[in-house]
Amino acid sequence: MRFRAKIVDLACLNHFSRVVNTIARLAKTCTLRLTISKLYFILSDKVANGGVSMWCELCQGNFFDEFQMEGVATEHNEIYLELVPENLSRALKTAQSAKAVKMKLTNKHCPCLRVAVELPSLSSSSRIVTHDIPVGVIPRRLWNDFREPSVPDFDVSIYLPVLKTMKSVVERMKNLSNSIVIEANLNGEMNLKIETDLVSVTTHFKDLGNPPWASEDGCPSSAPDRDLESMAEARIDIKKLQQLLAGQQVNPTKALCNIVSKRIVHFILLHEDVSLQYFIPALA
Amino acid sequence: LSRIGDELYLEPTDSGLSLRSVNSSRSAFASFLFAPLFFQLYQLGEPQPFRCKVLMKSFLGVFRSLPSLEKTVGKCLILLKPSANRLVLQLHCKYGVTKTHNLAFQECERLQAVFDIQHCASSLCAPARVLAEAVVHFPQTLAEVTLGAGPGGKISLRNYVEDEMEPKKTMVTELWLAEDEFQRVAVTPGSSITFCLKEFRGLLTFAEASNLPLTIHYDVPGRPVVFTLDDAVLEVHLVLATLLDPKRDLQCPTANGGVSHLPLPSDDLTDDLESYMIAMETEEEPGVPPSPTFPLQTQGPTQSDPEEEEEEEEEEGAVPGTPPHKKFRSLFFGSVLTPGGPSLAPTQEVLAEDSDNDC
Numbered sequence: 001m002r003f004r005a006k007i008v009d010l011a012c013l014n015h016f017s018r019v020v021n022t023i024a025r026l027a028k029t030c031t032l033r034l035t036i037s038k039l040y041f042i043l044s045d046k047v048a049n050g051g052v053s054m055w056c057e058l059c060q061g062n063f064f065d066e067f068q069m070e071g072v073a074t075e076h077n078e079i080y081l082e083l084v085p086e087n088l089s090r091a092l093k094t095a096q097s098a099k100a101v102k103m104k105l106t107n108k109h110c111p112c113l114r115v116a117v118e119l120p121s122l123s124s125s126s127r128i129v130t131h132d133i134p135v136g137v138i139p140r141r142l143w144n145d146f147r148e149p150s151v152p153d154f155d156v157s158i159y160l161p162v163l164k165t166m167k168s169v170v171e172r173m174k175n176l177s178n179s180i181v182i183e184a185n186l187n188g189e190m191n192l193k194i195e196t197d198l199v200s201v202t203t204h205f206k207d208l209g210n211p212p213w214a215s216e217d218g219c220p221s222s223a224p225d226r227d228l229e230s231m232a233e234a235r236i237d238i239k240k241l242q243q244l245l246a247g248q249q250v251n252p253t254k255a256l257c258n259i260v261s262k263r264i265v266h267f268i269l270l271h272e273d274v275s276l277q278y279f280i281p282a283l284a
Numbered sequence: 285l286s287r288i289g290d291e292l293y294l295e296p297t298d299s300g301l302s303l304r305s306v307n308s309s310r311s312a313f314a315s316f317l318f319a320p321l322f323f324q325l326y327q328l329g330e331p332q333p334f335r336c337k338v339l340m341k342s343f344l345g346v347f348r349s350l351p352s353l354e355k356t357v358g359k360c361l362i363l364l365k366p367s368a369n370r371l372v373l374q375l376h377c378k379y380g381v382t383k384t385h386n387l388a389f390q391e392c393e394r395l396q397a398v399f400d401i402q403h404c405a406s407s408l409c410a411p412a413r414v415l416a417e418a419v420v421h422f423p424q425t426l427a428e429v430t431l432g433a434g435p436g437g438k439i440s441l442r443n444y445v446e447d448e449m450e451p452k453k454t455m456v457t458e459l460w461l462a463e464d465e466f467q468r469v470a471v472t473p474g475s476s477i478t479f480c481l482k483e484f485r486g487l488l489t490f491a492e493a494s495n496l497p498l499t500i501h502y503d504v505p506g507r508p509v510v511f512t513l514d515d516a517v518l519e520v521h522l523v524l525a526t527l528l529d530p531k532r533d534l535q536c537p538t539a540n541g542g543v544s545h546l547p548l549p550s551d552d553l554t555d556d557l558e559s560y561m562i563a564m565e566t567e568e569e570p571g572v573p574p575s576p577t578f579p580l581q582t583q584g585p586t587q588s589d590p591e592e593e594e595e596e597e598e599e600e601g602a603v604p605g606t607p608p609h610k611k612f613r614s615l616f617f618g619s620v621l622t623p624g625g626p627s628l629a630p631t632q633e634v635l636a637e638d639s640d641n642d643c
Binding site: 084091094121122123124125127128130131132133134 | 417418420421423453454455456457458459460461462464465
């Protein structure tokens with residue numbers, strides 16, 4: 001099992017750092033899956049996470065100048081690692097002016113992801129900073145825990161409002177209540193509602209638009225005769241929603257959510273070369 | 285100085301005004317000596333010698349907002365009035381405004397850490413900027429850092445991982461500086477020392493602001509490390525206790541001239557995890573719940589020696605992350621500080637009593 005990668009381009013490095021920062025805000029520990037062409041940051045829906053799950057996919061070619069990987073076996077050419085994304089985020093934080101960043105999987109005293117940052121210096125040789133991030137190697141028999149989640153049979157799918165606006169609304173609401181109701185319909189309308197003993201606050205968004213899901217594969221599209229005005233709603237933990245919104249450092253190209261009434265809300269945030277899916281289950 | 289202790293010791297002498305501070309566990313000491321030339325007027329009075337200490341917070345409060353001070357204050361007068369037990373700080377500002385602050389002081393003995401730069405085996409000198417840039421890669425919360433002389437004349441800085449923290453779960457950051465980044469390097473090859481980062485950062489900030497090169501003098505682990513800044517009118521010393529940990533130093537890869545730590549991207553034979561993986565799978569018992577967390581066990585020799593002498597100094601059940609004051613050998617102080625005496629001003633609250641047992 002081997003892994004080596006190198007980033008030389010500063011813009012790619014910044015982009016990658018931003019992705020890692022977003023992941024670090026969403027999960028304390030997560031799984032990094034490496035394949036020949038892609039990297040995945042995965043959080044599976046265990047009780048410990050509060051039932052949330054995450055699936056983030058990147059094309060390695062868009063970030064790395066060099067990427068070499070050898071999995072556990074030829075027919076299973078993948079590597080699954082458990083790591084603390086905050087460590088990776090910290091390692092990359094001070095690499096913003098680096099000449100190159102190399103990553104390598106090593107096993108000196110224990111498996112580590114070694115991030116070596118080559119920094120410019122006034123002397124003849126560059127300054128090198130190495131960060132050894134401890135990782136856990138996940139054995140093949142557990143890989144099934146980390147399969148890509150399927151898009152649920154949603155009732156409503158709707159584009160999200162401008163994330164910055166949504167974030168500031170949710171942040172204010174967080175001070176008042178622990179849970180928030182997201183409801184939306186197929187007419188491009190979404191409401192964010194909180195209700196406590198003393199106060200109830202609702203923010204209305206209109207003209208958001210509903211993404212067209214292809215009905216060829218049959219299942220993802222909602223019932224064709226669903227009333228456009230009828231709202232699908234789910235009550236979720238407001239902190240989880242706030243974490244998701246706060247973690248976004250760049251505006252996504254597309255941001256939408258799928259609501260399965262009273263069950264789960266599935267968020268999809270797409271950038272040019274990164275896709276992030278986040279599932280927040282409804283509270284009982 | 286405020287990064288170190290809560291009390292500011294003042295000692296006017298023939299060679300200048302000395303400002304000093306020490307931390308509560310006596311593992312950090314700093315002194316700033318301002319030569320008479322630094323001041324517009326420098327006059328020693330009676331009685332001589334005179335030493336006192338004031339509350340750091342009170343003193344700093346006078347100089348609270350530097351930017352506004354620079355704009356409004358013309359001169360600052362510092363006057364010691366032993367008869368009234370007051371240290372007077374008078375700021376002469378624009379538009380004829382004079383602000384006078386009277387700080388209560390407490391007379392005290394000389395505060396002096398015992399250290400000898402001449403007997404330090406190793407020394408390094410670098411522009412403050414280089415060291416500040418090096419330190420930025422370590423998290424703000426990091427307690428201790430290890431400075432080492434590595435192969436090829438390179439100097440390394442590495443975060444220190446205590447036994448109490450799980451060494452296999454902690455991220456290790458290491459920075460290598462080439463010899464030519466320093467103005468002078470005279471180190472014992474393979475030597476290293478571990479000290480607290482917090483106080484060092486404080487000095488670095490000052491050094492960077494005043495654009496002075498920083499010299500580091502150190503000897504063997506356990507003996508204090510001395511950082512100095514020198515200028516025509518200012519002499520600064522920061523003395524920090526270092527971790528007494530000879531066994532760990534022997535296992536330190538830099539002491540072994542460890543090839544594995546060379547920053548060059550040479551092919552590492554140890555990065556093949558396959559054999560590791562197979563061994564792990566056979567150790568795993570059936571019936572273990574399918575959670576992704578994996579019990580990591582080393583196959584190689586364990587890092588820490590269980591029979592180290594330092595065990596007796598370790599606190600039982602120490603909270604991880606607690607600064608290991610007990611592991612640091614306290615700096616030996618030349619004289620005992622009197623625990624309050626007849627000179628105590630009646631209105632002054634006695635702060636932490638100084639006593640011998642306070643180590």
